Amino acid sequence: MKPYFPARGEHGVKFVYEAEEDVRCVAVAGTFNSWDAARHRMARRENHTWELELKLPEGRHLYKIVVNDSEWILDPLNPNVSEDGQHNSSITVTEQGDVLIRTSDITEQAPGILYERFHSLDSPEWIRRAVIYQLHISAFTEGGFIGLADKLDYLQQLGVNTLWIMPFQEVGVEKRIGSFGDPYAVRDYYSIDSRFGTSDELQAFIAKAHEYGMRVILDWVMNRGSVDHILTRSHPDYFMRNENNEVYYEVPNRDYFAGLNFENEEMRAYIIEAMTYWVTRFDFDGFRLDDSDITPMNFLAQIRQALLKVKADIALISQSYDEYHHLECCDLTYDGSLRLTIKDLAERKITRDEFVRIYHSYKYSFPKGALRMRWLEEKERSRIWAYAGEPLTKPAASILLTVEGVPSIMMGQEFNERTLDTWTSLFHEYQLDWNRFDEELYAHYKALIHLRTSHAALWEGELEFVGHSEDSVLTYIRRRGNEEFLIVVNVSEKPRGIWFEERRFADTYAGANKRLIYSSGQGGAGGSSPGTYDLFIQGWETQIFQRVHLLPES
Secondary structure, three states: OOOOOOEEOOOOEEEEEEOOOOOOOEEEEEHHHOOOOOOOEOEEOOOOEEEEEEOOOOEEEEEEEEEOOOEEEOOOOOOOEOOOOOOOEEEEEOOOOOEEOOOOOOOOOOOOHHHHHOEOOOOOHHHHOOOEEEEOHHHHOOOHHHHHHHOHHHHHHHOOOEEEEOOOOOEOOOOOOOOOOOOOOEOOOOOOOOOOOOHHHHHHHHHHHHHOOOEEEEEEEOOEEEOOOOHHHHOHHHEOEOOOOOEOOOOOOOOOEEEEOOOOHHHHHHHHHHHHHHHHHHOOOEEEEEOHHHOOHHHHHHHHHHHHOOOOOOEEEEOOOOOOHHHHOOOEEEEOHHHHHHHHHHOOOOOHHHHHHHHHHHHOOOOEOOEEEEEOOOOOOOOHHHHHOHHHHHHHHHHHOOOOOEEEEEOOHHHOOOOOOOHHHHHOOOOOOOOOOOHHHHHHHHHHHHHHHHOHHHHHOEEEEOOEOOOOEEEEEEEEOOEEEEEEEEOOOOOEEEOEOOHHHHHHHOOOOEEEEEEOOOOOOOOOOOOOOOEEEOOOOEEEEEEOOOOOOO
16 A cells, blocks of 8 residues: 655655656645645656655645646545545644544544544533524624524524624725625724624624523634725735735635735734724624634634633634644634535445544544534535435434534524525625525424533533444434433435344333434334334434433442
């Protein structure tokens, strides 16, 4: 077997590409160079081999090999594909400069070195038990902050307890795309776009959300402003400048942005002061940090320490997949692996055992206790029904809301909204289509969200996968103390009868010592006598059992 690359080289991280034919040029583009393929060209060696060594900071790095300036491909020598749904190659560089590549060989019995060496930072309970709902104000409702306050009843009935509000600041005009522009092209970090309302209305909305028992997170644009940001004139040294001394953003095809110059300490202080303002003035409970994977980690740590001084239970969500962000910077990192693996399991591209191995490879390659924000939909990806097919939306929701981590729901996901493409829909006049409302899927989400938030075993209990006879049925236990649940999810259209591999599960969950507390279909529990199944489940169905009369182990 060929050795894995990248690997530690003499002068940094060594990338190798073995071309199958003669090519003109090869480059590496990723989070470490703002996806600029022109910055890091590989050198041709013999036998169509290309090499490059780069000094990379510790942490997770996503990248692609770029062939002939046009073909962006996965690294053929690296088996680790990122869990961001964007099909990137992925490595982690340790503080000693070693290169870690996640494989399915990482298990509970053989964990990765970061799991063995580190424990994640302590996070407040509210974010550990959160069910996050992401929304853009004008897309979600009419009437700005006032209209959003009126929607709190809907959100409370759904059961979500944490609201993630996408940017509502003034958007830049120069090089704007669409009538409203990219909401992440913020022109003034302290501003409120008047079409959403006033500062008093925002404050009243947050106060009302808190009365409803909800936390509110502000989506913060971490590493850039609009190209006409107010500071580009007053403090041009706060921004990156090109060879023509013009402010610019390194990420390709984003001409309406100006990248922040993180070497400028005054700029860092300004950003921290602005973030502090939104906490102290409006009582936001945390921030989601956009593009934190291309933001210096020491700046993220500075932000956390400053915000903790004004709000002790502040929470930060990192839009990254970086193991090291859990040590000093952030409470949550992204994890979109369920979107990929559920679809692959349903399409029989992977087996149930492979699903479990992939799940464990992520869990045991991160620091102990690391909280991952799990998603089926996010602003840069399509709707789950469009990606995986409508029948799989209910089983996928079941898994999202009953496994470990913190689930995140994109606005409209709960009723199979049909019109949102990606965040680019927000560049124009846009609202969710509430007229095609899938009541059955909404009821499914509502039931599972309320079940999750009502039982600690489902939001912080341990998870144990259960072996059985059917490859298309995913089965696992969630337990905490004397509370225990069995979750059974069929990701196929066919009804399935299953036998447990271990009789202890059959004795517990096919006998009288259990209670079916939720079913998304018409199926029910089978008997455990010879010639019958331990459990029977309909196509696409979810069943959740609660174990009763569980006695403490002696």
